[in-house]
Amino acid sequence: MSPASPTRSAWSSSADILGVSDILHRDERIRLEELREFFQTRVRPVALQHWSAGTFPFELLPELANIGLVGTLSETGNHLFSGLVQLEFTRADTSVSTFFGVHNELFTSAIQLLGSAEQKRTYLPDLLAMRSVGAFALTEPEHGSDISRLMQTTAERRGDEWILNGAKRWIGNGTFADFVLVWARDVADQQIKGFVVEKDRAGFTTRRIANKTAVRSVQNADIVLDNVHLPFDKWLPGTTNFAATNGLLLNSRVWVAWQAVGQQFAAVDVARDYVLCRHQFRKPLAANQLVQATVVRMLENTSLSLGLMVQIARMQTSGTLTMDQAALAKSTCTRYMRETVALGRPLLGSNGITVESEMAKIFADAEAIYSYEGTYEMNSLIVGRALTGYSTF
Amino acid sequence: MSPASPTRSAWSSSADILGVSDILHRDERIRLEELREFFQTRVRPVALQHWSAGTFPFELLPELANIGLVGTLSETGNHLFSGLVQLEFTRADTSVSTFFGVHNELFTSAIQLLGSAEQKRTYLPDLLAMRSVGAFALTEPEHGSDISRLMQTTAERRGDEWILNGAKRWIGNGTFADFVLVWARDVADQQIKGFVVEKDRAGFTTRRIANKTAVRSVQNADIVLDNVHLPFDKWLPGTTNFAATNGLLLNSRVWVAWQAVGQQFAAVDVARDYVLCRHQFRKPLAANQLVQATVVRMLENTSLSLGLMVQIARMQTSGTLTMDQAALAKSTCTRYMRETVALGRPLLGSNGITVESEMAKIFADAEAIYSYEGTYEMNSLIVGRALTGYSTF
């Protein structure tokens, strides 16, 4: 018996018991199915080993480029479709989907939305083909949720150059990205602006953050900017103040909420396979009431989360989505996810603490999702402010 | 089948699976057993009807006096023993035990601890014999947790008299108590002091709070004090400022924590009887894994709560108990209690929403205990202040 073998056939029996993918157009369904097959057969099998070793699966980059993922996501106007793609990616592996989200949702989107025509011409072709990889450097060692008010990294304009100084922390893809979008406070007008920093600039150094217990394949970096000189046109002209990040952070929050759904699908997949295969007292674990009740609570949370995201996608597509709603999606879906994986992990007993079981990885990764893109508490207080009119942060 | 018949025999099979009562001296154990028998056979059977009707069981007063409860509690120096007595009282009925707690822990204790020799001589004999009943009037319509800072009821000294003005809310026993200990702000020095107000004083009116869904037999009152004139010696000389309430509120918080344990014992009693008697699919409900898991979670919470109270009693007996510790006991035991009764209520299905099942009453009463003597949140923030050094209220 291989309790959680990464290759399976019964995809029809997924956690999407509400048939949400039926809402898609036929073409989208076919493409989604194709991508799911890719994620399950190409990404999922290699993810475990890289996660254990804390290494990034560079060998996947050509395949990811080849399957045309960046293009699919940037061309569709249907946010439900793109959300389900992100769900399926995370269902196969959260680390790799996080790498991709940083590259696509944060860096590439920033160029598309906030870059000059020239910048788009320069960067986009390689980004879309994944010949170059981007990162996004906002948080700092001393400031996470309060970064907008207390950012310490500075940019000073001198003639045709900018000079950047400061430090950034937890920057995903930071160790190897070709380009890092660094946010810094312009000392002239005190506004926060975005700058494209190439990895080989003098004064730009990165140090890998080791010893992570979650999304271990993601290469997070501590970054130091020590008098980094940049040409003037490395500034993204769409970034005249911190509000420029709003659209990006709105979308990335939604993307992370989709990750939280994907994590739950993954946990349900692994849990069901295990409890159907593993026998105790000569019957499958799944024949126990307690086990079924646990799996059903996982399904409840998953269905609630997916149901919410269908509505979020609708509002995103119609252009009415607000940060309040995105924050509610992020806090609520990650709250459910955390419970779901906590229910699923012990179903595998001690086997559930080995990476090979997959469940240990899923369980551990949930903690990153719960805390990044705004902690649970911070997103809750954004919604709380909207509901009450009082700000408490 | 009578799923939750109020008379049972198997008391040996109580929720005290840790045998905590074995810690008591033999005499105390015998007395505790005697009182439990009294509570179960005299109080429990009449409690349901009064709860439904929202009436107070005055017929119990002579019996309560006769069994010598006030004396037992005031004479023992062993707080574990008195706590277990309070647990057993609540296990039979929370409303009646609340009535008694107000009379004994708040009013009678105040006379004993803060009264003059003359006041003790005047009031104590009738209080101990329950020929007169006391109440305790602290909270006001607009102020609960913040009463110490914002109390609006005033006492003005004029010659040999005090003149009281103001309003009080939620005063247990308030509608019929012979004496109400009213807390008011002395306009001369702005300090909060305690005054004994007899029920027939001119200007003193009470109105019963109807439509309660919890502790329905407790007669809570809205009280209005409209120029109530009192002789000077109705002031308790031990009450020169709000700090005088500390000892009382410390003990009453502990008493309420014991109630939270008693509620859980009651829920376990009723749940077990029901799941052993009620059959579904031709076997007892108790033979289902899901049912056992639920009952065990109730036992877990009950054991945790009782375990904590044994330690609280030890510190109370040694005189070292602080308000931080009492607040932790109140917030934690009521948190567990709330989960325990929420687990127990649905074990009875729809039968669990009728008062006759007893479980509906227990479930409903939990809400009063969770919110009185400082809400869950307020007690948590008292402990939080102790743990961090920061006050957030």
Next chain:
Amino acid sequence: MIVDTVRSRGEVPYPDADLLSVTELLSGDERTRLASLRQFFQDEVRPVATELWNRAAFPFELLPRLAALDLVGRNGRRDSALLTGLAVMEFARADTSLCSFFLIHSELFTEAIRTLGSDAHRRELLPALTDLTNVGAFALTEPDHGSDVSREMETTAERVGDEWILRGSKRWIGNASLADYILVWARDTGDSQVKGFLVEHGRAGLSTSVILNKIALRIVQNADVVLDDVHIPFDNWLPGTTSFRDTDGLLKNSRTWVAWQAVGQQFAAIDIARSYALERKQFGKPLAARQIVQEQLVRMVGNATTSLSLMIQLARLQEEDALRMEHAALAKATCSARMRETVAIGRAMLGGNGISTDFEMAKVFADAEAIYSYEGSYEINALIVGRAFTGLSAFD
């Protein structure tokens, strides 16, 4: 004191706590209809409900105005599944007891006549049922059998010539004491199958006694029903009922409507909690300005919003005729579990005032327990889902 939700509406964003802009899913006409239903529930039902609840009294005087809403569906008119669900939600948001009364009458009894009755049944009964001049009840559960009643039903129907003779007893039957008709489910002694029979009010041998001292749904008149050799004509058998399986369609949909009630209950709790938190001051500032309280409100809104999102999918499945029992069971279990957490948070937010129905929340909190336990307990619904998802039955 009913907290003034309307007043606070103008003062805060998302006045109805609708973070989904849910009416965007409706047509223009449907939006208008939902708004007028909502207004009726808030203006005509909610203000009278608490006092009725306290007295456990039923408001017969409300029935004509309720009938005017045409919710039961005159002449075959039907609202869409989503609009119906949202209407149930808004009804429960105003008062859950009256909503339950209505669902028993409309979705269990009247729907049974519609889908399982004969043409004659439909012709004769539907007009008065859709006008609420007649009221129906649905008698399935028995004193000793709730979740296992399908297997263990003890009530019998014996065919004797042109009559059926019914014997047995039923428990927890909502509306039974005031209903013109009770649909009684009984085991035909001829073929041992469970079938449905119409028993008119006043039949000899039929007696009902109202269950008193409930802490939940106190406006609903639940009764113990005794059938002591009740003779009824052969035609009182609903010809669409030849075995217990024929209840499936009814129970599947009614479970779905109960899930919508669980959503409505959550929004009721949110309405009350938010208004209270904005108005109640502690240490000189509103409760709503405190972190702990905001996190609690958001948890309530998160639960309610995701429950509503789930139900939007259920409505889609209903419209596509793809709804299965396990979907309905999932919805009922999930939404009622969320509801239970939501109302528990809300109840505590009101402190001592939360145990007095004068502040409404105590009623909402108590009613949740009935929703959680009826139409299949949480556990039974969970095991239905579990069976569908694992292929293994763990009921016994």
Next chain:
Amino acid sequence: MIVDTVRSRGEVPYPDADLLSVTELLSGDERTRLASLRQFFQDEVRPVATELWNRAAFPFELLPRLAALDLVGRNGRRDSALLTGLAVMEFARADTSLCSFFLIHSELFTEAIRTLGSDAHRRELLPALTDLTNVGAFALTEPDHGSDVSREMETTAERVGDEWILRGSKRWIGNASLADYILVWARDTGDSQVKGFLVEHGRAGLSTSVILNKIALRIVQNADVVLDDVHIPFDNWLPGTTSFRDTDGLLKNSRTWVAWQAVGQQFAAIDIARSYALERKQFGKPLAARQIVQEQLVRMVGNATTSLSLMIQLARLQEEDALRMEHAALAKATCSARMRETVAIGRAMLGGNGISTDFEMAKVFADAEAIYSYEGSYEINALIVGRAFTGLSAFD
């Protein structure tokens, strides 16, 4: 960065988060001993543990100093049950992996020799075991059988002349790869009873392979053990083991010590969370000055304090020789469930830093999963309690 708990001690009340003044329950000598054990764990174990955990490496160099504490009990010396429990708690508070290593060696292996071995076993083995110059392991669970191993055990012991021949495989055996002795439980093919056998390191046919890629208790070396016709002398059978029941005493106590570990884990999380919340600033003030964070800390302390209170009662029952398996099962299930909530709250309080072992909390959080699942899963322990309390078995 190890958060400096010591520094913050001087600055806040209840520096050890001991709201029970628990040392009041100890004698003067015991207090002194506990204080010195605690100091060793905090000063010698905690600072090295995270780096070992990252590398999944075992610190052999620590063993002599650990032996000097005389925790295993030389020459029959035993600490009281409460002091032993508190020592386990403080050990786990510093590092759970090393505490688990110790418990396997001391409370499972050495205790088995003490209570189930022959006089010769005791005479020959105990000195080196109590000095930690020899290390033991305990091999019960099998690849396909965890909770049901008592009924389904597949490993066999066949008696042939003066020898036993052991065949089978074991999984998850802590310390097995580095142990001098493994106590292997196997079914005697003669009478079909499960019995215990000493297998020395290096026996032909014995092979162990360390289980890699664990996310919890990474310092503990768990191994898959294969017994391929391993011949051992007859005297390697522990004469106190004539059936599976003989494991009861060991498992009852070891379950109790694991419950103490669950308490220690909670205090570890509290230590780290509080220090972090006091030091980390957000919007210009410490996290610890925020309501949400305080409520979370208090919930952690409430869980830990009640768990500790429960264990004080367990220690009393142990001292009175009144401890039953259902008590131990209750303690294990209860404390590990509380622990799981406590460390989850604590983990999140550190935000992104909570997923890096550099801040310790990630290790505490991950280790909790092993505690929750070993020595009987939560569910198995719950069903043991359920059987005792209802008289009905619901295991299958």
